[in-house]
Amino acid sequence: MKIIHSIEEMRLYLLGVKKAGKTVGLVPTMGYLHEGHLTLMKRAKENCDLVVTSIFVNPTQFGVGEDYEQYPRDLKRDGALAEGVGVDVIFAPSTDEMYPKDYHTFVQVQALTAGLCGASRPTHFRGVTTVVTKLLLIIQPDYAYFGQKDAQQVTVIERMVEDLNIPVTIIRVPIVREEDGLAMSSRNVYLTPEERKEALVLSHSLIEAEALIKKGERKSEIIRKMIEQKIGESSRAQIDYVAIVDGKTLERIDLLSGKVLIALAVKYSKARLLDNLLLEV
Numbered sequence: 637m638k639i640i641h642s643i644e645e646m647r648l649y650l651l652g653v654k655k656a657g658k659t660v661g662l663v664p665t666m667g668y669l670h671e672g673h674l675t676l677m678k679r680a681k682e683n684c685d686l687v688v689t690s691i692f693v694n695p696t697q698f699g700v701g702e703d704y705e706q707y708p709r710d711l712k713r714d715g716a717l718a719e720g721v722g723v724d725v726i727f728a729p730s731t732d733e734m735y736p737k738d739y740h741t742f743v744q745v746q747a748l749t750a751g752l753c754g755a756s757r758p759t760h761f762r763g764v765t766t767v768v769t770k771l772l773l774i775i776q777p778d779y780a781y782f783g784q785k786d787a788q789q790v791t792v793i794e795r796m797v798e799d800l801n802i803p804v805t806i807i808r809v810p811i812v813r814e815e816d817g818l819a820m821s822s823r824n825v826y827l828t829p830e831e832r833k834e835a836l837v838l839s840h841s842l843i844e845a846e847a848l849i850k851k852g853e854r855k856s857e858i859i860r861k862m863i864e865q866k867i868g869e870s871s872r873a874q875i876d877y878v879a880i881v882d883g884k885t886l887e888r889i890d891l892l893s894g895k896v897l898i899a900l901a902v903k904y905s906k907a908r909l910l911d912n913l914l915l916e917v
């Protein structure tokens with residue numbers, strides 16, 4: 637496995653790969669890899685001749701006062717894990733390489749980024765779409781893999797790729813969970829042991845929501861209240877949002893029908909956790 641830090645070297649390397657007619661899969665990450673990331677990489681390995689994973693803690697997607705400085709980083713450990721699942725190249729540029737001093741360009745998706753995480757993190761998605769555009773232009777993959785864990789993110793990226801006619805196929809990979817149901821996240825390391833136990837209310841409330849819907853409940857207000865009540869049982873939890881939205885437009889809905897996304901963001905002192913359920917009603 638190769639580790640490449642410069643954009644120029646990455647481009648040169650891929651020139652040879654493309655000339656040989658090989659398909660390229662990209663898995664963008666911020667590193668501190670876990671089984672969720674590795675599942676994306678395994679999917680890429682199944683579909684593509686060459687798998688590139690980028691590891692870059694992208695400063696432009698962090699707001700003022702967020703955890704950019706504290707975000708866990710360990711390239712050595714990540715390298716071993718990525719190599720273990722067959723990743724061919726790690727692209728790990730420096731911040732200066734991606735955003736030199738005179739950098740001024742941003743990519744922004746409207747509407748889809750206004751609600752959910754965009755409401756409390758107003759500059760977040762602009763940073764995500766900008767860095768993903770740069771990565772797609774540098775690597776020019778045939779396929780790029782994103783997790784359903786960040787449901788709004790993958791929806792925004794699908795929109796961006798379609799709107800900007802970027803020639804890549806986006807693959808959504810289902811949420812990978814710990815054995816007890818907690819959605820895997822690099823930020824789970826911020827949880828204290830007590831918070832880690834309590835954080836199960838996220839996945840449990842979604843399981844209960846699904847059961848309610850299976851029984852015939854269609855009113856989003858009733859489902860939302862049940863979820864809020866369930867999360868309220870965790871005294872350390874601070875709800876950012878519990879949202880029931882159309883799975884495509886991400887607009888709030890009163891009655892469930894078609895593709896529905898139930899999305900949660902909950903804060904535990906240092907960790908802001910996400911979880912969601914995407915279902916066809």
Ligand code: AMP
Binds near residue numbers: 664676784810812822
């Ligand atoms: P991150 O390093 O957190 O930016 O995540 C990189 C990619 O991995 C994103 O596409 C995430 O949605 C995806 N991802 C992170 N956690 C999970 C998970 N538990 N299950 C599936 N995908 C995940």
